[in-house]
Amino acid sequence: MNTTVGDFSGNSALILKAYREAVAQGAQLVITPELAMTGYPPRDLVHRSRFVPGNIEALRQLAGAVGAVPLIVGFVDVNEGAGKPFRNAAAVLQAGRIHQVVAKTLLPTYDVFDEDRYFEPEENLVPVVIEGIRVGVTICEDIWTDDYLPRRLYDVEPPIELAKQGVDLLVNLSASPFSLGKPTIREKMLGELAAETGVPVVYCNAVGGNDQLVFDGNSLVIGKDGEVLARLASFAEEVAVVDVLSGAGARAAEPMVVAEELYQALVLGLRDYVTKCGFKSCVLGLSGGIDSALVAVLAAEALGPANVLGVSLPSVYSSEGSKDDARELAEKLGIQYETIPIQSVFEALKGQTREVFAGKPEDVTEENMQSRIRGLILMSLSNKFGHLLLTTGNKSEMAVGYCTIYGDMCGGLSVISDLPKTKVYEVSRWINREREIIPWASIEKPPSAELRPDQKDQDTLPEYDVLDGILELFVEQGQSIAEIVARGYDEELVRWVLRRVDLNEWKRHQAAPGLKVTSKAFGMGRRIPIVQRFRE
Numbered sequence: 001m002n003t004t005v006g007d008f009s010g011n012s013a014l015i016l017k018a019y020r021e022a023v024a025q026g027a028q029l030v031i032t033p034e035l036a037m038t039g040y041p042p043r044d045l046v047h048r049s050r051f052v053p054g055n056i057e058a059l060r061q062l063a064g065a066v067g068a069v070p071l072i073v074g075f076v077d078v079n080e081g082a083g084k085p086f087r088n089a090a091a092v093l094q095a096g097r098i099h100q101v102v103a104k105t106l107l108p109t110y111d112v113f114d115e116d117r118y119f120e121p122e123e124n125l126v127p128v129v130i131e132g133i134r135v136g137v138t139i140c141e142d143i144w145t146d147d148y149l150p151r152r153l154y155d156v157e158p159p160i161e162l163a164k165q166g167v168d169l170l171v172n173l174s175a176s177p178f179s180l181g182k183p184t185i186r187e188k189m190l191g192e193l194a195a196e197t198g199v200p201v202v203y204c205n206a207v208g209g210n211d212q213l214v215f216d217g218n219s220l221v222i223g224k225d226g227e228v229l230a231r232l233a234s235f236a237e238e239v240a241v242v243d244v245l246s247g248a249g250a251r252a253a254e255p256m257v258v259a260e261e262l263y264q265a266l267v268l269g270l271r272d273y274v275t276k277c278g279f280k281s282c283v284l285g286l287s288g289g290i291d292s293a294l295v296a297v298l299a300a301e302a303l304g305p306a307n308v309l310g311v312s313l314p315s316v317y318s319s320e321g322s323k324d325d326a327r328e329l330a331e332k333l334g335i336q337y338e339t340i341p342i343q344s345v346f347e348a349l350k351g352q353t354r355e356v357f358a359g360k361p362e363d364v365t366e367e368n369m370q371s372r373i374r375g376l377i378l379m380s381l382s383n384k385f386g387h388l389l390l391t392t393g394n395k396s397e398m399a400v401g402y403c404t405i406y407g408d409m410c411g412g413l414s415v416i417s418d419l420p421k422t423k424v425y426e427v428s429r430w431i432n433r434e435r436e437i438i439p440w441a442s443i444e445k446p447p448s449a450e451l452r453p454d455q456k457d458q459d460t461l462p463e464y465d466v467l468d469g470i471l472e473l474f475v476e477q478g479q480s481i482a483e484i485v486a487r488g489y490d491e492e493l494v495r496w497v498l499r500r501v502d503l504n505e506w507k508r509h510q511a512a513p514g515l516k517v518t519s520k521a522f523g524m525g526r527r528i529p530i531v532q533r534f535r536e
Contacts, residue, residue, distance in 0.1 A: 001032065001237050002208030004276050005039035006051070008058035012037065015073060016065055018239050023069045025241040029130060030071045031171050033206035033215075034140045035088065037062075037075040040175035040206060041213070046086055046118050052076050063093040070094040070130050072137060074173045077101060083120035090137050090173050092128055100128050104139035105158045110150060112177060112213060112516070112525035113141075125158055127167045136162030136199070140174040143203070148189045163197035169244060170199050175206040178216035178265050179519045180258065187220060187228065195226030200244040207237050209272030212516050212523045214265045228252060235264040259430030262423060262517055263298070266415060269515035271302035273413050274388050281307040283387035285378055285408070286330065286337075288312075288322030289447060292392040293329050293438045294428050295415045299390060305334035309387060312339040313374045315346055317453060325439045332437055342373045349373065371407030379410055388412045391512050396421040396464055398511065398522055399471050400497060401504030402457070409511055417514030418521040420471065421447075421464040462493055470497045476520040481536045498536060506530045 001018055003011045015032055022030045034040055038055045045051050059075050070092055077089035087103035103122035107115040127134040142158040159170050170193075176186065186203070194201045201222040206215040214235075221230040221242045229247040232238045234256060242249045256264065274282060282299050286292050292310075299308045310333075312326045323339075330337035349369055357365075382389040391411035393403045398417050403409050416424060428438050447457040447464075461467055470489055473479040474497070481498060485491045508522045509530060516523055 001036065001206070002272070003033070003036055003039040003206065004208075005042055005210050006045055007039065008037060008055055011039060012058050012062050015062060015071075019066065019069075019071050021239045022241055023067070025239075027069060027241045029133075029135075029171075030069060031173060031202060031204045032071070032073050033204050034090075034173045034175040035074040035076065036173075036206070037073055039210060040074075040215075041113075041210070042076065043114070046076055052078060052086060059091055059093075059098070063091075063098050064096050066093040066096065068095055070099065072171065072173065074139065074175075077103065079120040081120070084116070084118060086118050086120070087122070088115060088119045088139060090139055092130065092137075094130075099130075102126075102128060102137045104142060105156065106141040106144070106154050108141045108153075110153075111520070112523075115141075125156075125161045125165075127162060127165055133169060134165075134167045136165075136167035136170045138162070138170065138172045140172065140176060143170070143172045143174075143190070143193065143201075145189060145193060147192075148185060159193055159197060159199075159201075163199050167199055169202065170194075170197070171202045171204070173204055175215060177213040177516065180262065180517060181519075183216060183218040183234065183261075184255070186218065187231070190220055190222050191226040191228065194222040194224055198224050200224045200229075202242075202244060207233075207235065207268075209269035209515070210276070211273070212513050212521065214269040214272075214515055214517065216261075216265065223247065234261070235268045257430070259423075259427045262419065262427050263430065265517050266298050266419070266515055267302045269517075270298055270390075270413065270415055273513075273515070274303060277388070277412075279386070279388040279412075281309065281385070281387045282390050283309040283311060283378060283381050283385070284390040284392060284411075285374055286310040286312050286326040287392075288318075288325035288329075288442060290424055290428055290438070290442050291394055291416065293325070293442045294424055294431075295390055295392045296329060296333060296335065297431055297437060298415060300333045300335055306336070308333070308335040309381065309385075310335050310337050311378060311381065312337070313342050313377060314339070315342050315370050317370075321441060321445070325442045328439050329437075329442070332439075340377055342370060342377070345373050346370055368404045368407055371404035375404075375407045375410035382412075390415050391417070393417055394419050394421050394424050395518070395522070396461075396467055396471065398508060398514075399475065399504075400461065400467070400500035401507055402461060403507065405507050405510060409507070411512045414512040414514035417511065418517050418523070420468040420518075422468045425464075462497070466493070467497065470494055471501070474498055474501065475522075475526075476518060495536075502535075 077087040079087050089103045091101050092099040105122045109116040203220040205219050207217040219232040223229050230242045231252045310330045389411040391414045397403050473484045484494050
């Protein structure tokens, strides 16, 4: 299910609707994702005086609507003892009351997770008895085993401890954010766990976007032999009833290819960010290049073409081909389209600064002027019509600072800021797999910012497949210069790339939030100081 952080009444309504649907289909136990009552992650909202009491009151009201079939709901509980003030908890609701509450044992504090900041861990691992069945209730990180964590982090393995106590079933309420390849990893891990313990595993994951995180669903039912009995939808809500012993009701959605996974994650994250923030429409600049073309396709899919405005902002350096490609894309998508030339504004601005710039040749300053004029016009359209402005920069550019602060970085959401340029091409070609949607010229022509005559990205940057390979090793895997060079990359180039990543931290701190789709994004899971002198 797709919950919204802090929307207790809306989340309760979603839970109750799904509960009734499952019961009508014959469910004997209904499970929801981690912190379904509050939405995940609530972060520092838990410290607001009415937040935790409000979610507990909503839980009590929900319990009153629950009948004989038990319902397990994730919520934030109060910790009455020593330690952190709250617990990441799950309540078993049945026959109009809260039957039992258990809390999360393993609290992740790495990458995007910061649960030890708020929650006290559960220390007393005991099964919950429901209708004579001994159920081991775990919450997200509780079920992750050492082999699949960044390193050995914990001294206890809750599902193993519960299995030793003779549970008949392991369930896991999860809010596990998507990153490329993660659904496959989860499935392999849960299969090994079920086979090791000889206990069926039911894994219920959240769906939807909350801020920078996208939750992919892919809920699973694993038989005691480790085989998948059911795999629910990716990136979509779904209610399913599955017999964990016989496999009756089983369904197994086919896994997606990489490009489709990335596409669906970005569409879902974009749709939820826009709508949950209260916007109905968006605006973006259409340059005729591949990045803005991909973002336009994602926006049209997420919000509907009528709710997307694409704006061509040509200067004297914009090629006729690029202007034609932008117009053709808008026509194919059926989105709104406007052309607002910037040349007269650019000339006026250069005239205003001519005296103070006297004796200085034109350089990157004038290039950035064009980008900032475009940002000003797009922000004006956002203000005037209430559109959310989408930025169109990719991860490769953001990494090395090939972007203009207060220019093309203007906006409320950076849709593809965690998508390397090579993946931008891969997803775009997947979009065109059956028919041309993105003009092939946008995909095949050499990428260019078109801010000076005959400009090409590779005048400044290495080839993108080389750049992205270095960036993945450095940003996502944390490798050193020596380790990256040992992979076959030129040392001088590696030093140049890593230096640019460090130098442009200040830009990224001012960037619009982006949607996380890789294992390490430039966002909430990466905390690098701006002022620092560490060098390799």
